[in-house]
Structures are given as C-alpha cells and as structure tokens.
Amino acid sequence: MEHTHHYRDGRLCRRLAEQIASMCAEDIRIMEVCGTHTVSAFRHGIRTLLPRSLSLISGPGCPVCVTDQAELDAFIEIANMPDTILATFGDLMRVPATGSSLQKEKAKGKDIRMVYSTMDALDLARANPERQVVFAGVGFETTAPTIAASILAAHAESLRNYSVYCAHKRVPPALDALMHLSGIEIQGFLLPGHVSVIIGEQAYAAFFEKHRIPCVIAGFEPADMLYGIGRLAEMIASGTPGLENAYGRAVSEQGNLRARQVMDRVFETTDALWRGLGRIADSGLAIGEEFADFDAARRFCVNVRPAAAPAGCACGEVLTGRCLPPQCPLYAGVCTPAHPVGPCMVSSEGTCAAYWKYNRLSDGWGK
C-alpha cells in the first residue's frame, strides 16, 4: 500500500488540477462511469480542486444501484425459501427491495450471510450440506470472474447445494445505451479502472469507433483521476477524441485473460434490465447450459415479476446523469442514508449517498 502515497501527493495533484483549469475555457461535462470513481472524487476532495466550468457527472457504475427492482425482489424471495442460506456481498444488505431489504429479512430471522468472497459462500455450502446456499450474483465484470470460479469449483467437487442467482452486468453495452439517451450531453467518459483490469482496453474499441467520444481509463487514486480528467479535457478542448489507457500499471490491452476465460466458460451474454436504462441487449451475464445446475433461477424457478421503482425516486435519472441528487424531490427530505428510498442513497458507491455524505454544506463548495 506504500505506493499509494505517490498518487496522493498534494503538489502533484494541485499541478494537475491547474492544468485542467487551463483547458476548461468553456463548460465541459465528463461522466465518471464507476461508483468507485464517484466516491474517490468526493473522499479526496477532487471536485473542490476542479474548475467550476468542468462538471463531473456520475454514471451507472454502482453495481447494486443499477440492479433492477425485480432482481432485488428475487433475492428477497430466495431468502424466504425454506432451508436456504442466501450469501451476499455487504453492499446489497440495505438496498430497498419492494417493501423489504435483505437486512430487514435477516432481522426477521432469515438466514442471510454477508461474505467477502464467493469462496466463503462455497465454504458455507460445504459446511451446511443439508441446506441450499444461494449466492446473490450482483456486480460488473469485476466480480463476475470470481463468481464464475466459484461455479467451476462447485462443479468440480459436485457440490449439489450451491447455486448463483445471476444478475451480473457488462459495462460497455451500458455506455452505448447512454449515448442513445436524450438530455445527458456527455462530452467524455472516465472509464472504470477495476472493470478494465478484467476486460482490457480492447473491450471499448467498438464503442469508441462507433461514437468517437473521448474515453480514458483511469485508476482511483487522486492523481490517477486528475490525470485522466486532464486527458479528457485536452481531447475535448482540441476536438481530438481518443480511447486512452491512463491506468497502465493495472490495465492491459487484453485485460486479464485468465479471468476472461473463466467468465466465458461459465457465462453467456444475455439481455439485462438496468435501473434507469431499461432493457439493454447483451448487457448481462447468464449462466450457460453446461452449468445450468448451478443457476438458482432455474433450480428454484424463482418468480421474477416486473416491479416498479419506489414512487418519486429519481435513482434512474441520477444513474444516467440526467439529474443531480439534490434535484431529486426525495433527496435529503424523505430519502436519507438512515431511511433510504432508492439504492443510490444506501450503497456505499451510490451517487446520492456520496453527495449526502461528503457534500452537504450551505456554501456550495464542491459542486
């Protein structure tokens, strides 16, 4: 962790911010796609160093936030099945489903376990052979390989009581869907670092060729983000869009080939429902035929009924950059981190939660 200090150097960051300011003669709008970028920008005070003419718009990069209401309801249904343990990453616990949340179900006595890794979920299955262990598979290409690996491991040892309810999503098709939305006026994308470690720069090539919009892959430390934003500002100012990897120490052209192979072996692409973006072709990952036995949706015939987002909640608009959290009628009044209405207020990577947590002062700094 020692090396992170170099990327948090105050003088370096201020110099990068000054360079950005010198390139922002006109108003520009950049979308940071990843929720970790959103939080990092607030946590390190990056927004307060940027010129007022540059707007950093948060995108659909918080995995639990883009999870459709119907999928959240399906997790609740699974948690209520007899003799079942639902294993999940912590982020999902407090996200409001229709009339409940996993945390509320756990308080009612349902067996819901928070795990740090899918391997912990496998251990649960091994230790509880008389019960079904279902993993709530939510996340982007970052987490998908570890979930695929858990299915391969369960398959190899014929673990009959382990399965995954797969609600995984892919980032590149969502970028394309964003470009077709009206009213977002994004001039450049700061592309996610962790996702790109897996899928590589190549995964965005088709998107870039189609839309010719500035795209820069960036890391999460302040200097990484400021450098990435600077490259985007320069491309926008000079009218020379490019696809650039500014996170070379972690992201390669092809990504993590081993992780991609594991994903390709277990999953196949499918259409998926996104909060705020609706159905996007090929934007989801489903468990392929060879591993159908490990698909909780098929094993338990989970009934996924269309479900409406909470009334008045603007999470869908916030996730797509069409609305800033303070513009949502529920923000800070009805919807707060203690009593969240929509997922963006509860997830640690949610845009509304980040605005609330880091940016709630009357003098308006850090727009």
Next chain:
Amino acid sequence: MKNHTIALDHGSGGLLSHELTEKIMLPAFDNPVLSRLDDSAVIESQKGRMAFSTDSFVVDPLFFPGGNIGDLAVNGTVNDIAMSGAVPLYLSAGLIIEEGFAVRDLETIIASMAAAARQAGVSIVAGDTKVVPPGAADKLFINTSGVGWIDGDLEINAANARAGDCVLLSGTMADHGMTILNQREGLSFDADVKSDSAALNGLVARMLSVAPDGIRVLRDPTRGGVATALNEIALASGTGIQINESSLPVRKSVSGLCELLGIDPLYAANEGKLIAIVDRACADAVLTALRQDPLGTDACIIGQVTADHPGRVVMETAIGGRRIVDMLTGGQLPRIC
C-alpha cells in the same frame, strides 16, 4: 474447578455458582469490598460530583491480538468515566455465559479483567454471573458499570468546545476496529495489526495536571470512530470542526488493511485513544504531556474548532481539497468491487 465447561448450574445461584465465584472471581479480583459477598457493595463516598457509566461487551471473537473481551470490558468503562474528567474507582461486572463455554477460557478472561483493573487502579467490587442455554447468547457477554469522582469544579463535556480550540488525538486510529474485522469470518490477512485496548485514566490525569482549566472536551472514539466522536462534539457545542487529513495518524499496516477492505479509518473503532478539545493556549503543553506517556507517543494536533459550518466536521484532504466528514450511518459494509 472440576468442570471443564460451564454448565447451566454455574448460574443457578447454588453450589456450582458459589464454586465459580470462590475459585475464579474472588482470587482474581481480590479486594475487601467484593470479598464480603453481600448483596451490594458498600463503598466509601466523597462529597461532590460522581461520574457513573455502563457498557456491554459482545465482541466476537472473544480473543484477538492485543487483548480479549475481559480487558476490553474493564478499559471501556474506565475510559467512559475518565472522559468526564473523573477518577474511576469502582466497577461492577455482569457476565452472561453460554452453556458449554470452556472454563479455561473464562479463567483467562477473568485474569485479564483483573490485570486491567489493577493497571487502571480500579476495584471490581460487585458482580453477577448468569448461564444461558446454547444459542441464547454467543459464548460470553460482559457488562461493566463503574463510578468515579470528579475533582473540584472541573467541567469537561462535549458542549464546551469553542471556536479557536485545538483538536488533539492521543494516537493512531482504527487499530481495534481493523484487528477485529481482520479476525472475523476467517478474514485473517497476515497483517501486523493489534487492538489498542487500554485504560486512559492515567493519560487524562497527566493532561489535567498540566492544563487543569484548558481541557474542554474528552471523548474516546470507540464505535463509529474519530469521525462520529467529532460530529457529536460539533453538534453538542454548536461549533464546526476542521481537521487535516495529512495530520491523521494511522499505522501503515492498518491503513493498508483499510484500503484493501474499503473501510475509512476515520470510522473504525478505537479502544485506547482519546480526542481532546483543548484551549489553544494550553495545546502545546497538553501535547507534550500526552507524548510523555507510553499510550500517547503518537499524539498530535489533528485540527481546530471553528465558528464556520456549525454542527459539521470538514476535512482538508491530503491533496488540498475539502469534504464533509459525516456521522456513520449503519455499519461499514465491505465493498462489492
């Protein structure tokens, strides 16, 4: 003790309860008030103001690098009393034990309580033990309550912070919280982290001796961490608090673990640290006094109290930006990606 594990009868009030008290508790806590074994402890009182506090300890795991639930239970209540400027003197201890708990573990924990009490200069003068069936409690819960007396007209409370005061922290953040998180759920990263569990009454006495009128607020930032304690002070006093990220002390190993797990050290628990809001005129003297104590060697000034943004804590980040440091909402959950 003949038994190797605790049985329901050890909490029945009968012969086995008596044996537990006689064989384990009394020798460890050894003091004349307790050994009378009356229904209540009778202690000599001083005229003046008394500080009284209670805390329940349910930490899992019971044993962790740097301590166990026993010393934690003593230090926790000693510290709560000390944070009002009182001199802690007497503690009670209530144990709820799950049937089947190993007697050897209980002996180790009681010995730790006794050692922590000796170290802090307090006596455990009253106690109670209950045993519940398996599943009705998780291994062992301990409640401690305690009293202490406040000298003269000392007024130390969260409402006292004034614009211009300095904010001091007695040492590194997040040691306890990250140690427990690392131990839990088999998440044992090979990290060099250990709990900071310690009694802080000695440190408080040292501070008061150099600045009897200059200590405005004392808080031990346990659950919710430094961030939550500072917010409580800002809200209670109607002032703003401004801190500097680059001044915040965190051990490298702890900071690495925090990065890895997506935990902000500002919100992780401490069990042997205090925050002091101190009159600026005395800040240097208090800091020097803190650093002379083994528990305060890493003490530093982390910020100041301001008239701006009342009720809010604002941090100047390491890169020169600004952000709010909010109260913790719910527990910190591990991140998904």
